[in-house]
Amino acid sequence: MAITSRRARLGAGIALATTAALLLTSCAGDSAPSGDGDAADAAAATSVADFGTFADLEAAAKEEGQLNVIALPRDWANYGEILDLFASTYPEITINEQSPDVSSAEEIQAAETNKGLDTAPDVFDLGLSVALESTDVFAPYKVQTWDDIPDALKEPSGLFVGDYGGYMSIGYDSSKFDEPTSLDDLTGADFKGAVAINGDPTQAGAAFAAVGLATVQQGGELDDFQSGIDYFSELQKAGNFLKVDPTPATVASGETPVVFDWDYLNAAYSKDVKDWKVTVLPGVGYAGYYNQAINKDAPNPAAARLWQEFLYSDEVQNLYLKGGARPARMEAMTEAGTIDADLAAALPEVPSETVVPTEKQSADAGTLLGEKWAAAIQ
The missing domain is CATH 3.40.190.10 (Periplasmic binding protein-like II)
Known part of the structure; x- marks a missing residue:
């Protein structure tokens, strides 16, 4: 998400998560989806339950057949391996990797410029300051592992959620x-x-x-x-x-x-x-975390939500860890025994005051x- 004065190890990345005091309760906003039919239903979905089952979400995303991601360099937090795993898990869905090196602010600009087009980004990966300024662009969504994510790392309605940090x-x-x-x-x-x-x-x-x-x-x-x-x-x-x-x-x-x-x-x-x-x-x-968010005008709203579920799964949270970043669910996964213990132990020591x-x-x-x-x- 390396060190000289190495006083305390974040053995499970817990200290980083628990020091994050994000006061997000005022950020929620209304974002009524447009359109009709299945796409409108997917755009309004705030959890898997709105699709019925996870299999129903997967089917809806496969029907769309596309996922537009932006600002995900393959050498950033192990995103290359993460993207390739999604592609192999869902070969029916083509991942369009757009502008991997743009800034968080440019991600939002791309959504505004391409609004209504099938080239608009479906999802965002954002620094906190830009996420806080852009909540009117996001659709709320809570992944199945929502309860594992520390409250300090998530906007209460799911407009944006911390994912990995360092x-x-x-x-x-x-x-x-x-x-x-x-x-x-x-x-x-x-x-x-x-x-x-x-x-x-x-x-x-x-x-x-x-x-x-x-x-x-x-x-x-x-x-x-x-x-x-x-x-x-x-x-x-x-x-x-x-x-x-x-x-x-x-x-x-x-x-x-x-x-x-x-x-x-x-x-x-x-x-x-x-x-x-x-x-x-x-x-x-x-310390800081990057945040995931869904474009409220995503051209592929089901695929956008499937991508979020994928990122917060045990397997992908461990892939962030493999890239040296501290995943948002690290504490809960450590308690559950699903964290990759060797990768967690290899994290560098960090200052005790964060x-x-x-x-x-x-x-x-x-x-x-x-x-x-x-x-x-x-």
């Missing part, structure tokens, strides 16, 4: 750089033109979290991201900040040799760079970043 980390090419043990290290001359973040923090969840990490590491509070913005402004003035979005290609080529990103994404770069290492800084850790922004903190930070970020890194 800690903000720093990945680096250890053949070129010493392990950074503080943010101050990255402002030094040794890191000239070397430090990148994953996207624009006004649009992308990982980049937003990088500023959040800088905020708390600088002694600031999540109520005010200004100290984090100031840090990246300092990094820019030092000539160390790279305005390049990291990808496996930029990491492999050395173009982005130091990257702020989620620990599970940074860990994946070790496939491309032999000496790539990942650290979660000592002190306060910043913060996750609340709804209000995320919204306020998004507003502040919109006002201040561009000028700070000019």
Whole structure:
């Protein structure tokens, strides 16, 4: 969802989930589906019970025959294996993998631009700040494993639900750089033109979290991201900040040799760079989950709901874990004995003190970043 000051292991990922204090009760909104017949029935479904049985949901999705996903890079949280498993499980359903590298905000834009077309995304995978701003685009749905998901990770009506998460980390090419043990290290001359973040923090969840990490590491509070913005402004003035979005290609080529990103994404770069290492800084850790949501105007509403059921199954939750991310159902699966114990034990240790922004903190930070970020890194 790697480490220097390794004080406490998230043995089952429980601490990450339980520190998430998302105040989501005010987010629910009405989203009346349009259309008629079977498609309208599927678009109005809020659980499997509305289809009758799970087999009825599968049949409806197979009848549609398509699933449009967006912003799912195959090297992100093991999505390649997850997508391939869905395709082999449901060969009757063609998966259309659209724009894998766009931001959370661009996912919503794609839904609005393609509304009413069969090319519109059926489902979303979103950072929290964008999810909070976009509830009018979502259809509520509760998967069969709903009760296993911590309340702190789900909007009460099912408009959006946390699925997998991790800690903000720093990945680096250890053949070129010493392990950074503080943010101050990255402002030094040794890191000239070397430090990148994953996207624009006004649009992308990982980049937003990088500023959040800088905020708390600088002694600031999540109520005010200004100290984090100031840090990246300092990094820019030092000539160390790279305005390049990291990808496996930029990491492999050395173009982005130091990257702020989620620990599970940074860990994946070790496939491309032999000496790539990942650290979660000592002190306060910043954690976050990505969220699943269904487009209320999904062209394939049954397939969208089947995809959600699939993602929250034991098998796929373990596939997120295989990708180094901490699945939302990890605590319940650990108690039930369905978690992959070897993969869980292999998770890196993390700081004992962890913060996750609340709804209000995320919204306020998004507003502040919109006002201040561009000028700070000019």
